[in-house]
Amino acid sequence: MHALGPIRALRPRLQRLTASLVKRRTPIAAEPRDPPRDIALRPSHVFLSRQIPIAVARSRPRAHLVAMAVPPSPKRVNGNKSPKAAKAKAKAPARSPTEDIEDLIGKHPSLASIRDDAPRLRDELLAWYDKSHRILPWRRNFHSHHAPPPPGPQGGDGCEPKEYWAGCDETGAPTNVPRDQYAYGVWVSEIMSQQTQIERVAQYWLRWTERWPDVSSLASATREEVNELWAGLGYYRRAGFLLDGARHVVDNCDTIFPNDAKGLANVPGVGPYTAAAIASIAFDEPVAAVDGNVIRVCTRLAAVTGGGDAAKPSSDAAKAVRLCADWLIDDSTRPGDFNQAMMELGATVCTPKAPACGQCPLRVGCAGAALESAGSSGFKVTDLPEKEKKPEKREERVAVRVVERKGGRRDGVPGPADSSFLLVRRPEGGLLGGLWEFPSANVPDNLEPGDPDFYASCADVVHSCGSSGKFSKSRVGLGEVTHTFSHVRHTYVAQHEVWETSADDDGDEAPPTRGDTAGGREWRWVTATELQTLGLSSGVRKIYELLTKREQAKKAPRESAIGKLFAKKAKRGE
Ligand code: SF4
Structure with missing residues (x-):
């Protein structure tokens, strides 16, 4: 189902518009376009489709790129079709890549003007970029802007490593950092930037590359260490991808970063977009990196309407976007x-x-x-890219026990002020795999928080962690908080449990601070300070905020009463 089905009615208007755009830029006495000297497949086309490889007519032969193309897989061509359908398909005459391109242009006529105007558009774009791009620490070539001259040895605006001002080679890569290490920095920046504001990424990138400056140092880190440094950036799976990717490069690539998009695509967590971004930025490979931003620009630039959801690689719209991006980057020296x-x-x-x-x-x-300016059928560029309606997210309710232990000993030091929280580690591999959280479990819809069984499902975890000591326990509801993941929405219903040790327990042996539950999950007690530095998911942070807000609200009336008392005394001159 497409949200903008009626927009197809715009097609005749688009065809006229394209004709006028092409006419405007084509010299009157222009010769017909030269027939292509060769048809070269570029690595990016492998990502587009193995069944219908799109080829681009290039002005100079690139035999090495032709050799890299992957031929259509016979298995994929037939897919799951019936033998009859497969036979009919086998009899159909093979389509040439040029025919596929013409098909796409027929469906999205403004693509033709992009193809013809690509060099000018590219130059305009690069001129704009050179003048106005944002300053980011991993942008380190001679076209990049940088912060004003540094006041001190580290200097800059806190977002610029001092190496930034070093020289670059003829391809624009920095000369003071080995190319491989430069690629490592680009890789880290690309993974961090996914679904995250770039301004936030800059600070994390600097901390990360300072701690793990190259792929081999990262490969020797632990999952817990990378999650800790990632804390607050969200989507923790990406931290795991970086760790797994570094180990892959060390174990399978002799610690040398793959230097083209094809090799990079084998690194865990590196998809077609990231592979193209690293290959082009760090190794100068002319392969278009198509992310959500590029999809938006290309669908608007070429007025791609009615081709399905461009985010789905098999859609016509996605193929049109790919073609548009490939034409624009083709033969670029940057x-x-x-x-x-x-x-x-x-x-x-x-x-x-x-x-x-x-x-x-x-x-x-x-x-x-142009279409919007012409006022065609109320069309707006914000109608693009067209998107398929997403299925409703699954709703789940999760009971959470925030268990706080007060008093007694901790790490051999007695003291009633000691306070620690119980955390368990989520199983590896699933949602938020490997992260620490408060004991929690999904609850069925028919249970309400007042029901004695509501929090029972996480009892096994709690019982495994020293709950058998001499504690007086109190419980109070903290309320609800929601967190939305890509496919599911969690409503956390939280309860605060306080376990207080009686005074005569001070001489007892200190309870253990970590261990495993009967079900094999790791647990540990951590202080509130440690809680801030651990790799916790946003959902867990929201739950902890519920607790801190409640504690502050409890203190507030007392503080205001004391404030009033002092105000009265001040008035009386006491
Ligand atoms: S829609 Fe507007 S902002 Fe987007 S590419 Fe076209 S002119 Fe530029």
């Missing part, structure tokens, strides 16, 4: 900067809800903006 410029444009100018077309370097030549 493929890394070009890819970053497209992403930057999508993030800062061609934004989802409020594109600033008036300040866009691609405004002349943008079919979507």
